[in-house]
Amino acid sequence: MVRTRLQRCSACGEYGLATRCKKCGAAMVAVSPMKYSPEDPQGARRRKRLDVGSEEWLESLPTPRDNGSEEE
Numbered sequence: 001m002v003r004t005r006l007q008r009c010s011a012c013g014e015y016g017l018a019t020r021c022k023k024c025g026a027a028m029v030a031v032s033p034m035k036y037s038p039e040d041p042q043g044a045r046r047r048k049r050l051d052v053g054s055e056e057w058l059e060s061l062p063t064p065r066d067n068g069s070e071e072e
Contacts, residue, residue, distance in 0.1 A: 006031045 007028035008014070009021035019028055040046075051057050 005017055007016055007018065008031050009016070009024065009026050010029050011026035012021060012024045014021055014023045015031070016022060016028060020026070021028055047053075
């Protein structure tokens with residue numbers, strides 16, 4: 001089941017509605033992410049697969065930018 005009709009080529013970046021790119025023949029992927037639901041039935045399984053809460057996972061998270069100035 002397609003999440004959105006608009007697709008983007010994974011190789012050349014061309015947009016279209018087909019599953020294969022007309023320009024290069026590579027696979028097309030959905031442009032928008034899946035919708036968020038607080039009642040996510042697969043959430044626990046996904047967090048377990050990603051090992052959420054481990055040291056490696058914590059280190060992989062982005063950190064806030066350090067702009068070099070502190071607010072006073």
